[in-house]
Amino acid sequence: MQMNAFIDAHTGEVIDQFNGIHTLSQASGPGGNAKVARTWNAQLDVEPSGTLFKMDTARLRTTNMRNGTSGQGTIVTGPLNPIGDAAINDAHGFSEAVANMLSGWQGENSINGAGFKLISRVHYSSNYENAFWDGTQMMYGDGASTFYPLSGSADVAGHEINHGYTTFHSNLTYSGQSGGLNESFSDIAGEVTEAYIANRAPDMLVGRDIFRSATGALRYMCNPPQDGRSIDNLANYRTGLDVHYSSGISNKAFCRTVARFATGSATGAPTRAATQRASRAWYVANKQIWTASTTFTQAARACTTPPSRSVSPRPSWRPSRRRGRTSA
Known part of the structure; x- marks a missing residue:
């Protein structure tokens, strides 16, 4: 097993670690924003094509909407190192992190339990201050006065992708x-x-x-x-x-x-x-x-009172009665 890590450039904190043995090539590039800096150092799983790559693997696909709102966008391609678009790198890298969390912590093969391919559409619309799950894929705006690019946060990526988990399982009505x-x-x-x-x-x-x-x-x-x-x-x-x-x-x-x-x-x-x-x-x-x-x-x-023996002991909570999108 070959373990790798990437480090926050400002604090030295270990942001992620993973088994570096992959069947596909890896690429690297910057991520984050002016508030949170990160480097995706040899961590982006991509499909190789000579000295180039495309962000389209068995598990993940990331496309550039180029500020459009319709169509599928363009699958991201280019030289392996470095990939210079932080918003795209974050969307692709965090999608992989969510897939790994589902596998490693929840025992799930993607959001449907059967290897559903996680598709991210980045640079959606112009100055779009939101991200959303449209029923089949993620859409990430670039932000404007309130937000940096919406793909730049692990919890936002996890939020949107897991709307898909809900869709495939309980399918909770959105009202x-x-x-x-x-x-x-x-x-x-x-x-x-x-x-x-x-x-x-x-x-x-x-x-x-x-x-x-x-x-x-x-x-x-x-x-x-x-x-x-x-x-x-x-x-x-x-x-x-x-x-x-x-x-x-x-x-x-x-x-x-x-x-x-x-x-x-x-x-x-x-x-x-x-x-x-x-x-x-x-x-x-x-x-x-x-x-x-x-x-x-x-x-x-x-x-x-969960039915699965994998959850033990029971958490103790109930909705208190004291008085007092699918999008991010």
């Missing part, structure tokens, strides 16, 4: 409580991806790395109301609430479950190992128990 649960599962999967690739506990701040501001995040999983719109308990749920804001109920439950697994206290600090352990309950529930119309209460019961 009402099931819609909030759908969004929450993707938020959770994003943080699990972050923990997997960064080799540390996740920050539980969805999309922090793509915010141009120093402190912004799309959602605050351990304190959902911090954004001024999200809720963190079932008593505050109202029909018609945006699914991104109702996701806070399950997000906080996951955060507390990770903390309890890590420290024995629901308010303790998360760890990478506890994140992996807690994630199994949500993945198993999504695959084996949840249905299109699952509510928060039903989801809690599923996560606390």
Whole structure:
């Protein structure tokens, strides 16, 4: 086994490590943005063609939309080292990281369990401040005044790709409580991806790395109301609430479950190992128990009484009744 790693150029932190023995060639290039620097050093799995490559392998395909909104985009090709487009490198590299997390931590062969090819469309539209799963693939905008390129965050990539996991399994309806649960599962999967690739506990701040501001995040999983719109308990749920804001109920439950697994206290600090352990309950529930119309209460019961013996012991959470897209 040949193990490799890549390092954050600013902090020296090990961002990812992996088995370097591959059947396909690898390429390298820059990633990240002005806020988060990274180098994909011999880590991008590509299809070789002499001294050139194309980002189209058995598991992954990445295309350049060139600011268009229709069509399939152009499969990225060029010289092996370096690949100079950070947004494209991040989309391709993080897609591979998600596939590896699903295999290594969840025992899944891609999002459908049967090797579904992960397709990323990068440079979608002009100044587009979002990313989304369209039912078959990921679309990443370049951002503008609020965001850096949306492909530049492991948790955003994990979020969007795992909407596909939900599509292939519970197929949670994207409205009402099931819609909030759908969004929450993707938020959770994003943080699990972050923990997997960064080799540390996740920050539980969805999309922090793509915010141009120093402190912004799309959602605050351990304190959902911090954004001024999200809720963190079932008593505050109202029909018609945006699914991104109702996701806070399950997000906080996951955060507390990770903390309890890590420290024995629901308010303790998360760890990478506890994140992996807690994630199994949500993945198993999504695959084996949840249905299109699952509510928060039903989801809690599923996560606390999972049918799979691979999740043990049980996490202890339920949607609190105290008062107080599919896109990122």
